[in-house]
Amino acid sequence: MKGFDSHPxxxxxxxxxxxxxxxxxxxASLDDLHKNVPELLTLKEALDIPAxxxxxxxxxxxxxxxxSRNADCGKYINFLGAGCWQHYVPAICDEVNCKGxxxxxxGGEPYNxxxxxxxxxxxxxxxxxxxxxxxxxxxxxxxxxxxxxxxSMAQRITGxxxxxxxxxxxxxxxDIISNYTEAALNIRRxxxxxxxxxxxxxxxxxxxxxxxxxxxxxxxYLGVIEEHGQEIAGMMHDSGALSIVGVxxxxxxxxxxxxxxxxxxxxxxxxxxxxxxxxGGGQSGFMATRDEERFVMEFPSRLFGIAPTSEPxxxxxxxxxxxxxxxxxxxxxxxxxxxTQTALWGITAGVYLATMGPAGMxxxxxxxxxxxxxxxxxxxTVPGVKVDPFGSVxxxxxxxxxxDTGKTVAxxxxxxxxxxxxxxxxxxxxxxxxxxxxLYCVTEIHTREDIDELVLALKKIVA
Amino acid sequence: MKRIDRSETVRTGFHQAKWDEPxxxxxxxxxxxxxxxxxxxxxxxxxxxxxxxxPGCMRRKSRVNLPEMSQSRVLRHYSRLAQQTLGADVxxxxxxxxxxxxxxxxxxxRIADSIRDMHPLQPAESAQGILRIFSETEQYLAAISGMDRxxxxxxxxxxxxxxxxxxxxxxxxxxxxxxDEIITTIYSHPSDAAAPAVAGFNIIxxxxxxxxxxxxxxxxxxxxxxxxxxxxxxxxxxTGVYNGHVKEFVDYVHSIGGLCAYDQANANGLLGxxxxxxxxxxxxxxxxxxxxxxxxxxxxxxxxxxxxxxxLVKYLPxxxxxxxxxxxxLDYETPSSPLGVRKIREWYGVSxxxxxxxxxxxxLGPEGLYQVAKTSVVNNNYLFKKLMELPEVTCYYQxxxxxxxxxxxxxxxxxEKETGIGTGDIQRRMMDFGMHYWTSHHPYYLPEPMTLExxxxxxxxxxxxxxxxxxxxxxxxxxxxxxxxxxxxRSVTHQVDESSMDDPEKWALTWKVYCRKYQ
Numbered sequence: 001m002k003g004f005d006s007h008p009x010x011x012x013x014x015x016x017x018x019x020x021x022x023x024x025x026x027x028a029s030l031d032d033l034h035k036n037v038p039e040l041l042t043l044k045e046a047l048d049i050p051a052x053x054x055x056x057x058x059x060x061x062x063x064x065x066x067x068s069r070n071a072d073c074g075k076y077i078n079f080l081g082a083g084c085w086q087h088y089v090p091a092i093c094d095e096v097n098c099k100g101x102x103x104x105x106x107g108g109e110p111y112n113x114x115x116x117x118x119x120x121x122x123x124x125x126x127x128x129x130x131x132x133x134x135x136x137x138x139x140x141x142x143x144x145x146x147x148x149x150x151x152s153m154a155q156r157i158t159g160x161x162x163x164x165x166x167x168x169x170x171x172x173x174x175d176i177i178s179n180y181t182e183a184a185l186n187i188r189r190x191x192x193x194x195x196x197x198x199x200x201x202x203x204x205x206x207x208x209x210x211x212x213x214x215x216x217x218x219x220x221y222l223g224v225i226e227e228h229g230q231e232i233a234g235m236m237h238d239s240g241a242l243s244i245v246g247v248x249x250x251x252x253x254x255x256x257x258x259x260x261x262x263x264x265x266x267x268x269x270x271x272x273x274x275x276x277x278x279x280g281g282g283q284s285g286f287m288a289t290r291d292e293e294r295f296v297m298e299f300p301s302r303l304f305g306i307a308p309t310s311e312p313x314x315x316x317x318x319x320x321x322x323x324x325x326x327x328x329x330x331x332x333x334x335x336x337x338x339x340t341q342t343a344l345w346g347i348t349a350g351v352y353l354a355t356m357g358p359a360g361m362x363x364x365x366x367x368x369x370x371x372x373x374x375x376x377x378x379x380x381t382v383p384g385v386k387v388d389p390f391g392s393v394x395x396x397x398x399x400x401x402x403x404d405t406g407k408t409v410a411x412x413x414x415x416x417x418x419x420x421x422x423x424x425x426x427x428x429x430x431x432x433x434x435x436x437x438x439l440y441c442v443t444e445i446h447t448r449e450d451i452d453e454l455v456l457a458l459k460k461i462v463a
Numbered sequence: 464m465k466r467i468d469r470s471e472t473v474r475t476g477f478h479q480a481k482w483d484e485p486x487x488x489x490x491x492x493x494x495x496x497x498x499x500x501x502x503x504x505x506x507x508x509x510x511x512x513x514x515x516x517x518p519g520c521m522r523r524k525s526r527v528n529l530p531e532m533s534q535s536r537v538l539r540h541y542s543r544l545a546q547q548t549l550g551a552d553v554x555x556x557x558x559x560x561x562x563x564x565x566x567x568x569x570x571x572x573r574i575a576d577s578i579r580d581m582h583p584l585q586p587a588e589s590a591q592g593i594l595r596i597f598s599e600t601e602q603y604l605a606a607i608s609g610m611d612r613x614x615x616x617x618x619x620x621x622x623x624x625x626x627x628x629x630x631x632x633x634x635x636x637x638x639x640x641x642x643d644e645i646i647t648t649i650y651s652h653p654s655d656a657a658a659p660a661v662a663g664f665n666i667i668x669x670x671x672x673x674x675x676x677x678x679x680x681x682x683x684x685x686x687x688x689x690x691x692x693x694x695x696x697x698x699x700x701x702t703g704v705y706n707g708h709v710k711e712f713v714d715y716v717h718s719i720g721g722l723c724a725y726d727q728a729n730a731n732g733l734l735g736x737x738x739x740x741x742x743x744x745x746x747x748x749x750x751x752x753x754x755x756x757x758x759x760x761x762x763x764x765x766x767x768x769x770x771x772x773x774x775l776v777k778y779l780p781x782x783x784x785x786x787x788x789x790x791x792x793l794d795y796e797t798p799s800s801p802l803g804v805r806k807i808r809e810w811y812g813v814s815x816x817x818x819x820x821x822x823x824x825x826x827l828g829p830e831g832l833y834q835v836a837k838t839s840v841v842n843n844n845y846l847f848k849k850l851m852e853l854p855e856v857t858c859y860y861q862x863x864x865x866x867x868x869x870x871x872x873x874x875x876x877x878x879e880k881e882t883g884i885g886t887g888d889i890q891r892r893m894m895d896f897g898m899h900y901w902t903s904h905h906p907y908y909l910p911e912p913m914t915l916e917x918x919x920x921x922x923x924x925x926x927x928x929x930x931x932x933x934x935x936x937x938x939x940x941x942x943x944x945x946x947x948x949x950x951x952x953r954s955v956t957h958q959v960d961e962s963s964m965d966d967p968e969k970w971a972l973t974w975k976v977y978c979r980k981y982q
Contacts (some may be wrong), residue, residue: 004778012838082584097760102761110956224485279583281814311957316957340619345764393516
């Protein structure tokens with residue numbers, strides 16, 4: 001096969017240069033490279049992929065043409081959430097994470113990648129304040145992975161075998177946790193009460209000598225604010241188990257920090273903090289604990305710490321307890337495994353928190369709740385629609401039951417789509433007991449007009 | 464005026480940006496703010512309780528302790544931290560061996576901006592563009608590897624390895640076979656051992672042949688048994704040597720009923736040259752953020768796209784992306800084995816990285832990918848040849864037949880014996896010239912290791928500069944070793960006192976802990 005001469009991404013594809021280098025190496029042609037690849041395994045034909053675009057402009061034109069077949073939440077009014085949420089992304093967040101120095105850095109040392117270490121140390125510091133903890137990891141994949149690892153950490157800390165998870169947790173998250181922890185522990189589900197919160201008597205009945213702890217979320221997957229955090233933690237601690245709490249970090253300007261109601265490990269997703277949705281590509285998981293050796297030493301993640309240098313007055317950074325990780329000497333005996341995850345989103349979350357400040361986080365929490373409450377109250381005026389069947393206080397998501405409209409959520413969402421609206425997530429398959437139910441998400445990005453337009457459209461659709 | 468002499472190629476005048484930048488909390492001024500958030504609209508505010516509705520027990524009692532900074536001051540802080548970071552956009556990336564740090568085309572980043580506002584649950588009919596990108600990128604990776612189907616869910620190489628281990632576990636569970644051992648090699652990535660261990664496997668390591676550095680088939684046979692689930696290996700491994708007998712290994716493992724998994728993190732030198740499936744592998748993964756030109760992002764977002772042969776497709780995490788001739792759809796049926804993996808990552812994967820991969824492959828085409836592979840091998844062998852001419856540099860596993868592929872692990876043991884200056888010292892000093900330099904994964908199996916991977920991105924001039932800089936530092940090791948021992952001098956910081964890093968009483972993982980422990 002012929003190569004591609006003078007390709008702009010391959011400087012040494014200039015034929016004269018390449019020939020000079022081949023001479024220097026002492027081989028006659030490109031064919032003489034890969035001499036350890038046996039004939040049998042050498043690909044004879046060209047790869048079956050399309051020829052290169054003739055120009056950068058042509059690439060751009062074709063990519064834009066294909067992608068123009070997407071709608072998005074800029075063009076449509078969006079009420080989907082369920083783990084990936086549309087929030088306002090301050091321009092400064094994109095400005096920072098598009099800086100080439102950050103975007104293209106990787107695994108350099110804390111001397112010449114000092115800025116990466118400091119930015120991630122600061123992100124750790126700010127998220128620690130948000131959740132009321134001391135230690136935060138360099139981010140992992142997503143909330144589900146953070147939950148799976150938090151549970152695995154708790155398993156190793158307690159030496160026990162069973163984790164309790166309430167019924168109302170995202171099923172895909174439970175699948176991820178289940179696959180990840182299969183070799184180490186069992187999952188036992190706990191009922192939720194009619195208020196949508198964890199059923200304390202069922203939790204008590206299922207807590208025993210094998211119990212690692214409970215993993216619950218606040219706000220829960222179906223939006224409800226869990227009011228019994230302190231009782232749940234107390235119940236766990238009384239039996240030598242741990243309380244693991246999953247949170248939506250954008251709620252924490254108005255909701256209590258989980259450490260204050262007894263959480264031992266906190267986890268969640270950074271995506272609401274200044275990261276676009278990217279069709280699911282903006283997820284980024286974090287975990288947090290107190291500064292206790294028995295917790296810190298169970299993190300599989302990198303943990304960046306601050307330290308002095310040989311120069312007085314200078315901050316330096318480094319990896320705390322590096323040998324716990326699989327990058328250290330222990331390999332398969334390390335704490336789980338580590339690798340490339342979502343560091344850039346950690347830096348971005350730091351930019352977001354520094355930009356919002358204490359006032360911004362409080363204000364955005366209030367706007368989100370007010371908008372969601374307004375949407376719920378207006379949706380309740382649609383004939384046959386029941387809003388918030390749990391009757392509990394919710395943060396930004398709530399369940400809407402369409403059963404009495406005689407229509408399925410699928411039918412309603414299809415009709416909404418034709419009106420330029422993404423209706424809430426259809427959860428009738430996940431939680432059939434809730435009827436033809438959808439999970440609606442309302443945030444600070446929604447205007448009163450957006451919500452009124454939804455309500456008007458629904459009134460027409462169910463009529 | 465006299466013409467300035469720029470014939471010296473070593474950047475002796477380099478100094479990295481150093482702003483003496485405080486920790487962000489030290490920049491806080493009470494009352495400053497970075498953005499206006501607004502208030503609920505008047506009608507809404509009048510009718511709704513907002514955050515006042517939060518039950519007392521769950522209401523935040525005090526404001527979050529975050530910095531209070533005007534927007535320009537936040538930006539300036541992060542701009543400075545960016546300048547204090549040596550990304551691939553600003554330095555000659557040869558020194559981060561095994562990481563395939565190459566040029567990430569800017570146009571791909573801009574194209575990926577267009578999916579920022581897409582929600583993963585929006586209906587497939589409103590996402591036909593991105594679903595087509597997923598589908599076509601999958602076809603390209605299938606062509607490059609010979610595998611049948613790919614999942615993009617793994618968010619990095621290590622999660623790709625975990626996905627491979629999960630698929631292997633599902634396969635044997637379905638067959639009703641109790642196989643709990645995975646065999647790998649010491650020169651494969653540490654995650655090839657660590658991630659399968661999380662999936663419940665016991666790990667057996669093959670040691671390298673002392674002459675060739677390659678795994679030994681007799682060792683493999685001795686390690687194989689009815690407990691063997693799979694052989695997971697990189698080829699080339701970190702040494703950069705390709706095992707030409709790989710198919711015999713794969714065939715043997717198959718003969719005792721095991722599967723074979725290929726860690727293709729080192730695929731950059733093999734694109735269009737040889738394929739995983741042709742060597743018999745059942746499953747493999749590619750790092751789209753390395754080999755396929757998507758940026759590394761300080762360590763993600765990324766994608767460890769994992770491919771399997773047809774028998775294993777039903778165990779993949781769901782969904783895959785299907786095409787019925789008219790429209791693209793999320794396919795939950797094909798990967799629907801009740802014993803399958805079900806889910807590795809939320810939704811479908813890191814979509815923007817998949818899109819950048821599509822752009823990169825389509826910018827190169829089959830001839831370009833071949834050129835990538837060949838040029839990365841030319842660059843590496845050129846570097847290898849030049850470095851082996853230096854008395855300070857040696858290389859293990861040169862049996863006269865081993866040609867390095869895309870990277871090489873060297874040894875500076877001669878230099879260390881002569882001067883006392885080791886590979887860790889050279890690493891710190893190279894930073895004084897704006898260069899990355901990497902030693903090895905841990906533990907070091909070779910003395911004073913140095914691992915370099917030029918990729919196709921640097922030019923001959925760039926490689927020559929890297930070589931000249933190394934030579935300059937080696938000379939310093941003899942003439943002025945103190946400057947190396949005390950390096951770095953022109954980086955952002957000086958030598959970090961790491962004595963607190965393993966001490967629970969002293970480590971400081973956040974600003975609040977630092978302030979508490981060091982008043």
